[in-house]
Amino acid sequence: MSVAQRQPDSAVASPYFTSDDGRFVLYQGDCLELMPQFPPESFDLIFADPPYFLSNDGITCHAGKMVSVNKGKWDRSMGFAGNYDFTRRWLGACRRLLKPNGTVWVSGTSHIIHIVGAVLDELGFKGLNDITWVKPNPPPNLSCRYFTHATETVIWAGRDKSCRHKFNYALMKRLNGGKQMTSVWTIDAPRRDEKLFGKHPTQKPLALLERIIAAATDEDECVLDPFSGSATTGIAATRMNRRYLGIELERLYNELGVVRLEGVPQADCPERILDVILCHRKADPGVAGLAHAMGLTERQAIYYRQAASYLGFLCPLDGGWALTPMGLAFSATNLPTARTMLASRMRELPIVQIAQRLRRASGAAGAQTQRIAEMLRRCTGLAGATCERRARTIRIWSEWAEANIPSEAQITI
Numbered sequence: 001m002s003v004a005q006r007q008p009d010s011a012v013a014s015p016y017f018t019s020d021d022g023r024f025v026l027y028q029g030d031c032l033e034l035m036p037q038f039p040p041e042s043f044d045l046i047f048a049d050p051p052y053f054l055s056n057d058g059i060t061c062h063a064g065k066m067v068s069v070n071k072g073k074w075d076r077s078m079g080f081a082g083n084y085d086f087t088r089r090w091l092g093a094c095r096r097l098l099k100p101n102g103t104v105w106v107s108g109t110s111h112i113i114h115i116v117g118a119v120l121d122e123l124g125f126k127g128l129n130d131i132t133w134v135k136p137n138p139p140p141n142l143s144c145r146y147f148t149h150a151t152e153t154v155i156w157a158g159r160d161k162s163c164r165h166k167f168n169y170a171l172m173k174r175l176n177g178g179k180q181m182t183s184v185w186t187i188d189a190p191r192r193d194e195k196l197f198g199k200h201p202t203q204k205p206l207a208l209l210e211r212i213i214a215a216a217t218d219e220d221e222c223v224l225d226p227f228s229g230s231a232t233t234g235i236a237a238t239r240m241n242r243r244y245l246g247i248e249l250e251r252l253y254n255e256l257g258v259v260r261l262e263g264v265p266q267a268d269c270p271e272r273i274l275d276v277i278l279c280h281r282k283a284d285p286g287v288a289g290l291a292h293a294m295g296l297t298e299r300q301a302i303y304y305r306q307a308a309s310y311l312g313f314l315c316p317l318d319g320g321w322a323l324t325p326m327g328l329a330f331s332a333t334n335l336p337t338a339r340t341m342l343a344s345r346m347r348e349l350p351i352v353q354i355a356q357r358l359r360r361a362s363g364a365a366g367a368q369t370q371r372i373a374e375m376l377r378r379c380t381g382l383a384g385a386t387c388e389r390r391a392r393t394i395r396i397w398s399e400w401a402e403a404n405i406p407s408e409a410q411i412t413i
Contacts, residue, residue: 001094006190008073008216012038013037015074015329019261022221023238023243023244024234024238024244024261024381025101025244025245026228026234026245026246026247027245027246027248027251028247028248028249028250028251028254028259029226030249030384031093031247031249032074032089033088034038034247035090035094035097035247036230037228037399038097041096041097041099041102042095042214042224043097043099043102044098044101044103044166044217044221045102045103045105045218045221045222045223046097046098046102046103046105046211047105047107047213047223047224048091048104048105048106048144048225048227049105049106049204049225049229050090050106050108050116050226050227052108052109053077053083053111053112055174058234058293058386061297080115083112084115084118087112087116087260088117088123089155090226091106091120093226095123096161097224100157100159100160101160101164102159102161102163102165103128103156103157103158103159103216104125104159105154105155105157105216105355106153107204107210107232108152108153108155109153120155122376123297124161124327125158126161126162127156127157128165129156130153131153131184132183132184132185133187134150134151134184134185134186134187135151135187135195136186137151138150139187139312144310146297148393153288154212157356166218167217168214168215168216171214171215174215185208185211187205187207188205190204190205190206190232191205191378192271193349193354193375194379195204196258196350196375196379197259197262197263197350199230199256200229200232200253200256201238204233205232206232207336208360209232209233209236213236213237213242219240219241219242221243222243222244222245223237223244224246224247225244225245225246225247226247227247228246228247228248229257230253230256231246231248231256231257231260235257235260235261235380239259239383255309259310260379261380261381262380262381262382263351263376263382263389263393263394264310264351264390265303265304265306265307266390267304267307267311268389268392269396270346273307273311274341274342275293275294275304276290276304276308277308277323277330277331278306278323278331279315279344280327280331281323281331282324287302287305288325288373290304290350311323311349312345313326313330313345314327314341315354326345330342338403339377340405342404343403344405346398347401347402348402348404349397352397352401353376354404355398356398357369358371359372359399365395367392369388369392370382370388370391370397372391373390376390
């Protein structure tokens with residue numbers, strides 16, 4: 001039974017998203033408000049990537065360019081006392097939610113990790129390991145006044161001093177070529193294909209989360225991430241047949257997490273995406289009304305509405321769905337121009353751009369779909385026939401975009 005199913009109906013907010021099998025659940029909100037609502041001793045492992053409080057108006061290097069280190073208001077330091085209190089509150093909530101033999105993993109740099117270590121000790125956790133994550137190709141230090149930051153620390157701790165934590169020693173030794181795995185892990189930053197659907201400013205690599213989850217849990221056990229971001233922990237948990245619950249403050253990143261789990265919605269007729277957008281010109285027709293107007297099942301209508309949202313023409317509201325500014329511009333133009341606008345938007349998507357390159361290198365449509373499916377298996381939670389269906393949708397979007405916009409056309413959206 002999933003954690004979401006075990007919640008008392010009267011006390012817990014509704015999930016932002018629950019996968020069809022109930023094994024991947026996302027909540028939108030403040031983890032300090034939501035975690036107390038969940039039943040105690042619900043999780044076998046908690047991974048937390050809390051704010052590092054790095055946003056201090058400084059600069060860093062990204063992709064060879066000088067950029068601001070600021071990531072958002074959530075990453076602004078509150079001063080020592082504020083940072084300490086915040087850390088103590090969320091770690092205290094985590095301790096309540098861990099099973100007796102459960103463990104917590106917390107990542108951080110020197111800006112926050114020492115506070116984390118002190119709070120873990122204060123709350124009675126049992127320190128197990130400090131993992132040093134080495135980044136082989138870190139960005140250079142532009143000021144030339146410090147050593148280049150090439151590592152992060154991940155603290156691993158048991159719920160309390162009597163915790164008999166799980167450690168899959170034999171598996172870790174096998175993954176390390178038959179030698180004991182040390183606490184120094186060399187793992188690349190997130191690969192390009194892990195950011196095909198969008199990215200979070202502090203996104204962790206899937207390889208890091210997969211190793212953590214493999215080390216300390218077994219299949220079907222429950223994983224929590226109170227700072228879910230783009231749901232990397234959830235993608236890793238899904239790929240390894242674990243249950244997942246994530247909490248994220250920003251709707252944008254929850255949306256990204258859903259797309260990273262499922263790939264693009266299964267909407268393989270772009271002309272129907274056009275119709276969905278146009279059906280929202282006056283008001284939200286609702287799922288039943290949309291299905292009736294388009295001659296679809298309600299499930300199909302949901303997929304096509306999700307596709308229109310993913311492409312930026314619709315947005316979810318508390319009371320339904322509405323056209324975005326781009327959707328309003330789309331609905332006010334003639335059909336040929338609308339078709340070109342949709343094709344242009346599809347062609348902008350990194351996933352479609354890569355699909356176009358794979359198509360050119362793969363020959364027949366079947367081979368093209370297989371190449372795209374292989375890419376999806378590397379970076380999403382998809383597998384089996386579902387992966388093949390999503391790959392077919394992406395291939396069709398790529399073909400349709402090429403057919404409906406001249407190479408020299410420039411559309412401003």
